[in-house]
Structure formats: structure tokens, C-alpha cells
Amino acid sequence: MTTIFLLVCISCLLLFATWRSISQKKKQPPGPITLPIIGNIFQLNLWNLPESLKKLSKKYGPVFTVYLGPQKVVVLYGYDVVKEALIDQADDFSGRGNLPLLKKIFQGTGIVTSNGETWKQLRRFALTTLRDFGMGRKTIEKRIQEEAHFLVERIRDTQERPFNPGNFLAHAVSNIICSIIFGDRFDYEDKKFRTLIELINENNKLQSSIQTQEKGNGHSEFTVETLSRTTLDLFFAGTGTTSTTLRHGIxxxxxxPEIVEKIQKEIDCVIGQDRSPCMADRSQMPYTDAVVHEIQRFIDFIPLNVPHTVIKDTKLRDYFIPKDTMIFPTLTSVLHDSKEFPNPEKFDPGHFLNANGSFKKSDYFMPFSAGKRICAGEGLARMELFIFLTAILQNFTLKPVVDHKDIDISPLVSTLANIPRPYEVSFLPR
Structure with missing residues (x-):
């Protein structure tokens, strides 16, 4: 009798476990039929993954599943669901997804790709250290103003000859993060500095760039490797993203040219020609501020966002998402939302202006992501974009090498980032 009772109990437990598993599986986000090993490769254009996910969202809704090969990914498409995940359920979605390319570059040891306690301690350390070194204070604004002066003089030396400004912008932006991390800027022609920029562009290792001291505690997250990798994270992110945004913006x-003319009228009215732009000017320059925002919105630099994971079994809306599932909270679906930004594929500063011409904020403006994993350098990037772009247009008018109507501003679309097409331009002194 006892044996029969035990068998009945075990059978009931097995049936319950099976029912629970099936029930949870049914509640998981829908998606296209998946093939073994190759996943949904036939439903996805890997050269333009954002567009493929946009099409799938129309069929499966704002929360759906795709497989990149054997890797399961839950896609969040649209402002409402991205906000629910990254802000309303910020802790649950605070893990970092593990894409092979990111793993190879960052090795999971810096603040970009680390997880758990390592990530928490490194991020807290990085934010505190950056603040101590002047980020978000008047001191860093002064450094940006000084670098903007060097950039303007370097552009002036081109004597109106057409050239690709990419390196100039990268060197200027990089010097700001260098002044924070290394304590000093570099001359633009410095061989070591130019080599350093080349290493960034090639995604090579920079672990020898900083010396730290390991604590005696064997469980410490502050090892030479993690701190060196964190420095690389800051240096890489602090150079590439902002300089690319400026390059695309120009x-x-x-x-x-009519937009440039309006910006320059605002510059002449608020700043004039006798002093450098500063952040206090931004509140008096709504049109320029709107243009800077629209550049970031329009270029949609990281359309899929850097991937997240859920750190525990999580429920989002009516769906069950198992722990460690990779998440794509797509930024392109927020930045190009047609209800918030009419005609989102069109570059229009009016997306950030009220009817009276004042600046209009938008909760949909998420170029730096949102929630726990929001870009640590957001404040610095905002200052750089405004001051550098304003300083350039304060001193120069842009002269394209082709008719402005023939300029293609669509990005060279890739899965991870939208990169501007190569171009040359002449800077004519005003």
C-alpha cells in the first residue's frame, strides 16, 4: 500500500512538472518556425537585421522570439514594451547578453559585457571615478571647450580643401576621454596618440594602457584585467560613438543648408563670434538643441541596442521568459516611432520643437538606451555633441563636394551599428 501511494505521489509530481513546463512554454513569446542549428536564418536578413525584426513585429507583436542560429533571442519592439522591460522591470532585465563578437572584443570583464556583482562594482567605480575626474562638472566642460578650439584651428589649417573629417573628429573626442582617464590630452600629430586611435578602430587589446593595483582579497572584482578592460570600455565607447555621431551629423x-543657416543665426544671436559655446547656451538655443537631438534620433546608431539578458525567470506582460534568455530591446523601434515622430525616416528638427519654437522633450529619445544599463557616459556625450557641433558651425560653413540634393544620408546599415557613408567636405571660414 505504501509503495502504491508513493508511486501515485511521484506520478502526480511528474504530471504537474510536465504540465507546468508545457504551460510555461505556451506562454513564451511567439515567433517564426525554427530550424535546427540554423534557427531563423531564412526569415532574417543578417545585413539589415533591424528591418527584418520590424517586419516580424508586424506579424507577431511587440514581444516575439527569433533564433540567431542556436541562440534564442526575445525581441522587444516599441516604446511601451521597451520601457516596461528596461525601466519598470529594470532589475530583471539588467543582465548583459553574450554575443560572440562582443565577447571576443571585451571578454566579459569590463562594464560593457560583465554581469552580476562584477558589473555592479565596476559600474559604481567607473561612475564615481569619472565624477571625481570632472565629468558632469564645469572642469570637464572647460576641457571640451579647449578641445573644440584645437579642433577649429586644425580644420582652419585645411585652407578650405575638401577632406574626410572623420579622423579630426575622432581625435578631438578621444582627447576628452584621454584627459579624464590618462590625465592629459594629446597633440593631434602625436605618433602614440595616432597609434592608439588606430588600435581602437581595429578593436585590438589595450590592457597594457593602465597600471592598477590588485587587492589582496581573492574575491575582489578589481583585478588588473577587469580594470584594464574597463578602461578600454570607456576609451572605446567614449571615442567611437560620439565621433561617429558628429561625422554623421556633418x-x-x-x-x-537651410538648417545650417538657422543654426548659425541662433549662434550669432546667443553666442556671437567673440567667445566659445558653453552648455548654458543650450537653453537659449532651442533650434540647435533640436538639431542635435534629431541627429541622434535619425542616425539610430545602435538600432538593436546592446543585448540584455534576464537575470531570473521573468514575466513580461503575459509571457514567461526563462532566466538567461537574451533580449533585444530595440532602440530603432523607439527612435523611429511614427506616432511620436511623424515621418520618422525624414530628418526633421521639428520632431523636437513645439509650435512656438521652444524645445520639446520626448520620453522616446533613447539613443543611450535606458534603465540599469544606460550608457555611463551619456552626460559627457551630450556636452561634446553640443559644444563641438556648435563651435564648428560658429566658425565655418559647410561646402559639399557634390550638389547637396545628391547627398545620401542613409547609413551603411549593419546589425550592430549604423555607420555614415564616407564623404569629403570643405569648411569655409565665416
Whole structure:
């Protein structure tokens, strides 16, 4: 009798476990039929993954599943669901997804790709250290103003000859993060500095760039490897993203000389020609501020966001998402939302302006992501974009090498980042 009772109990437990598993599986986000090993490769254009996910969202809704090969990914498409995940359920979605390319570059040891306690301690350390070194304070604004002066003089030395400004912008932006991390800027022609920029562009290792001291505690997260990798994270992110945004922005402005003219009128009215732009000017320059925001919105630099994971079994809306599932909280679905930004594929500063011409904030403006994993350098990047772009247009007018109507401002679309097309431009002194 006892044996029969035990068998009945075990059978009931097995049936319950099976029912629970099936029930949870049914509640998981829908998606296209998946093939073994190759996943959904036939439903996805890997050269333009954001567009493929946009099409799938129309069929499966704002929360759906795709397989990149054997890797399961839950895609979040649209402002409402991205906000629910990254802000309303910030802790649950605070893990970092593990894409092979990111793993190879960052090795999971810096603040970009680490997880758990390592990530918490490194991020807290990085934010505190950056603040101590002047980020978000008047001191760092002064450094940006000084670097903007060097950039303007370097552009002036081109004597109106057409050239690709990419390196100039990268060197200027990089010097800001160098002054924070290494304590000093570099001359633009410094061989070591130029080599350093080349290493960033090639995604090579920079672990020898900083010396730290390991604590005696064997469980400490502050090892030479993690701190060196964190320095690389800051250096890489602090150079590439902002300089690429500026490079794309200058390309866009060549196509719209009427926008440049409005910016320059605002500059002449608020700043004039006798002093450098500062952040206090931004509140008095709503049109320029709107243009800077629209550049970031329009270029949609990281369309899929850097991947997240859920750190525990999680429920989002009516769906069950198992622990460690990779998440794509797509930024392109937020930045190009047609209800918030009418005609989102069109570059229009009016997306950030009220009817009276004042600046209009938008909760949909998420180029730096949102929640626990929001970019640590957001404040620095905002200052750099405004001051550098304003300083350039304060001193120069842009002259394209082709008719402005023929300029192609669409990005070279890739899965991880949208990169501007190569171009040359002349800077004419005002």
C-alpha cells in the first residue's frame, strides 16, 4: 500500500512538472518556425537585421522570439514594451547578453559585457571615478571647450580643401576621454596618440594602457584585467560613438543648408563670434538643441541596442521568459516611432520643437538606451555633441563636394551599428 501511494505521489509530481513546463512554454513569446542549428536564418536578413525584426513585429507583436542560429533571442519592439522591460522591470532585465563578437572584443570583464556583482562594482567605480575626474562638472566642460578650439584651428589649417573629417573628429573626442582617464590630452600629430586611435578602430587589446593595483582579497572584482578592460570600455565607447555621431551629423547638415543657416543665426544671436559655446547656451538655443537631438534620433546608431539578458525567470506582460534568455530591446523601434515622430525616416528638427519654437522633450529619445544599463557616459556625450557641433558651425560653413540634393544620408546599415557613408567636405571660414 505504501509503495502504491508513493508511486501515485511521484506520478502526480511528474504530471504537474510536465504540465507546468508545457504551460510555461505556451506562454513564451511567439515567433517564426525554427530550424535546427540554423534557427531563423531564412526569415532574417543578417545585413539589415533591424528591418527584418520590424517586419516580424508586424506579424507577431511587440514581444516575439527569433533564433540567431542556436541562440534564442526575445525581441522587444516599441516604446511601451521597451520601457516596461528596461525601466519598470529594470532589475530583471539588467543582465548583459553574450554575443560572440562582443565577447571576443571585451571578454566579459569590463562594464560593457560583465554581469552580476562584477558589473555592479565596476559600474559604481567607473561612475564615481569619472565624477571625481570632472565629468558632469564645469572642469570637464572647460576641457571640451579647449578641445573644440584645437579642433577649429586644425580644420582652419585645411585652407578650405575638401577632406574626410572623420579622423579630426575622432581625435578631438578621444582627447576628452584621454584627459579624464590618462590625465592629459594629446597633440593631434602625436605618433602614440595616432597609434592608439588606430588600435581602437581595429578593436585590438589595450590592457597594457593602465597600471592598477590588485587587492589582496581573492574575491575582489578589481583585478588588473577587469580594470584594464574597463578602461578600454570607456576609451572605446567614449571615442567611437560620439565621433561617429558628429561625422554623421556633418554629412546630414550638408544636405540641408537651410538648417545650417538657422543654426548659425541662433549662434550669432546667443553666442556671437567673440567667445566659445558653453552648455548654458543650450537653453537659449532651442533650434540647435533640436538639431542635435534629431541627429541622434535619425542616425539610430545602435538600432538593436546592446543585448540584455534576464537575470531570473521573468514575466513580461503575459509571457514567461526563462532566466538567461537574451533580449533585444530595440532602440530603432523607439527612435523611429511614427506616432511620436511623424515621418520618422525624414530628418526633421521639428520632431523636437513645439509650435512656438521652444524645445520639446520626448520620453522616446533613447539613443543611450535606458534603465540599469544606460550608457555611463551619456552626460559627457551630450556636452561634446553640443559644444563641438556648435563651435564648428560658429566658425565655418559647410561646402559639399557634390550638389547637396545628391547627398545620401542613409547609413551603411549593419546589425550592430549604423555607420555614415564616407564623404569629403570643405569648411569655409565665416
Amino acid at each position: 554629412l546630414i547638415l550638408q544636405k540641408y
